[in-house]
Each structure stands twice: as structure tokens, then as C-alpha cells.
Amino acid sequence: MNLDDDIALAHALADAAGAVIRPYFRARFVQEAKADASPVTQADREAEEAIRALIEEHRAGDGIIGEEYGAARADAERVWVLDPIDGTRAFIGGRPIFGTLIALMIEGHPVLGVIDQPISSERWIGAAGRPTRFNGKPAGTRACPELSRALFATTAPWFCGGFEALRSAAGDTLLGGDCYNYALLASGHGDLVVEEGLKLHDWAALLPVVEGAGGRMTDWHGQSLHKGSDGRVVAVGDPALLPQVLELLER
Structure with missing residues (x-):
């Protein structure tokens, strides 16, 4: 096709x-x-x-x-x-x-x-x-290699394990937004989205948008997302942010 x-x-x-x-x-x-x-x-x-x-x-x-x-x-x-x-x-x-x-x-x-x-x-x-x-x-993501300068978004704290650690480490935090957070990240208006408990229909469309804009989207272990993923996702506009975020999530 x-x-x-x-x-x-x-x-x-x-x-x-x-x-x-x-x-x-x-x-x-x-x-x-x-x-x-x-x-x-x-x-x-x-x-x-x-x-x-x-x-x-x-x-x-x-x-x-x-x-x-x-x-x-x-x-x-x-x-x-x-x-x-x-x-x-x-x-x-x-x-x-x-x-x-x-x-x-x-x-x-x-x-x-x-x-x-x-x-x-x-x-x-x-x-x-x-x-x-x-x-x-x-559309393209923006450069932001340092977590301390990043704008971190998540729909709600209870959808984001490690929320307090990420909030403290990031430059600023926004709550709410659902899929709109990932869309804005792809257009360079945010740097990081972290969530858990997502079902396949919640994240499948987001990955091609984020990665086609220059970002990365993985699970909380840095592995590629696929049909069997556990619903814990990280999206970053600047791939340099990913190791910093994963380190916090592994604590």
C-alpha cells in the first residue's frame, strides 16, 4: 500500500x-x-x-x-x-x-x-x-539539551511516576493537555512529556509526530515503543534530554 x-x-x-x-x-x-x-x-x-x-x-x-x-x-x-x-x-x-x-x-x-x-x-x-x-x-522541535531549562508537561501528577523529581529538575512545569502536549512539543513549544498508564490508542499516533519532528519517544527504559509496551512513555524534543530523564525515572 x-x-x-x-x-x-x-x-x-x-x-x-x-x-x-x-x-x-x-x-x-x-x-x-x-x-x-x-x-x-x-x-x-x-x-x-x-x-x-x-x-x-x-x-x-x-x-x-x-x-x-x-x-x-x-x-x-x-x-x-x-x-x-x-x-x-x-x-x-x-x-x-x-x-x-x-x-x-x-x-x-x-x-x-x-x-x-x-x-x-x-x-x-x-x-x-x-x-x-x-x-x-x-514542524520541528527546539533545542534544549539541559533538563534544568526544559518545559516539562504532563496531564496530571498521578499519570506521571517521578513527578516531583522531574518537576524539581525541570525549568518549569505545565499540567493538563493530554495529546496536545505532544503536538506542541513537536512544534517547539515544549521540551518534555512524561506519562504512565497509557493505552495503545493513547500513544500510537503520537510517536510518528514527535519523532518526525526531530524528537524521541520511548518507554521509561529508553526502549522503542511497540504494541506490547507497558504504557509508560517519555517524549523529548531534544534527544539529549532523554538520558537525563531516564536516570530520574529509574530512581
Whole structure:
């Protein structure tokens, strides 16, 4: 399959999700609590339905793993991994710092990722062997080789083991943001994101975006992320930061 064709489809998938999500933003919608007590809205579900319908139409042999509707053909060589609204709490609260995440994995490794913010019309797309693009233009991380100067972001302290050590060592700290933190890192507006407890749909789309922009994204042992990774991730804009961060996480 031609990667250009997959990129074009990924754009169409993000467009379809955004068209569903935008009318619900800061409007009335049905909201429920899932079994793990995390929130889900009709926007989450309808957006994933729209994405899955297009995949079934255009890539019927590919697998799908989605946050809301589970897996179909998950053992396929090519699998699309979906999180229709990453940051549902932000969406519910009317904060435009959530995102739609769309990834294509081949043999268990992400080769294509989209982070789409449908309210502000911001889209990052990364693909293996290609530079990350933000709204069609090249995106790049910034130089920051010293942790003491780094802007460290995480969604919440309870999603980040070693939070206090990292907060103390970093130049400054931001809380909140979900996938938006990784997108901004890829555009040079942050230096470090550390989180744990992520599921495949939470991180698969992020890796191609971060690494295509010049950053690195690994597990807490510095190993490459793959389908079987444990959900503890580190993303750095400047690869020189990675050893410093891993040393703190190993304590």
C-alpha cells in the first residue's frame, strides 16, 4: 500500500471526526461514565463510528483498534488505532486542548500518526521517514539539551511516576493537555512529556509526530515503543534530554 494513499486517508478520517465533534463542542450532549469511571460522550462514540465506517469502506482488510468500540481484525498486518477524543474531560469542560488521534501500525509499530484539534483547526501528521507537518508546513522541535531549562508537561501528577523529581529538575512545569502536549512539543513549544498508564490508542499516533519532528519517544527504559509496551512513555524534543530523564525515572 502506498504511504501517500494512507496519508490522504488519514486526513479524510480526521476530517470526518472533526465534522462530528465540532457541533457538540460547548453544546449539549449525552455523557456517561465507563466501567473505569472515565467519561465518554456521544461525540466520542459518533466520531469513532465515522472513522471506522471510512476505514471499512477504503481499507476493508485492515484491522481497527478503537477506544470506544474495541478491536476488529486486530491481528492484521496493518491496524488503524483510534482515539476519537483524547482528552474527553477537556472536551466536556469546553477547553480546546483535546485531540483526535489516528495511527496506522504495521506489524505492531506505528508508521503514521495524526493529532487533530478540530476546534482550532490544528493538525499534525507524522509518517515514517518523513518530516512531521503542521497544517501542511514542516514542524520541528527546539533545542534544549539541559533538563534544568526544559518545559516539562504532563496531564496530571498521578499519570506521571517521578513527578516531583522531574518537576524539581525541570525549568518549569505545565499540567493538563493530554495529546496536545505532544503536538506542541513537536512544534517547539515544549521540551518534555512524561506519562504512565497509557493505552495503545493513547500513544500510537503520537510517536510518528514527535519523532518526525526531530524528537524521541520511548518507554521509561529508553526502549522503542511497540504494541506490547507497558504504557509508560517519555517524549523529548531534544534527544539529549532523554538520558537525563531516564536516570530520574529509574530512581
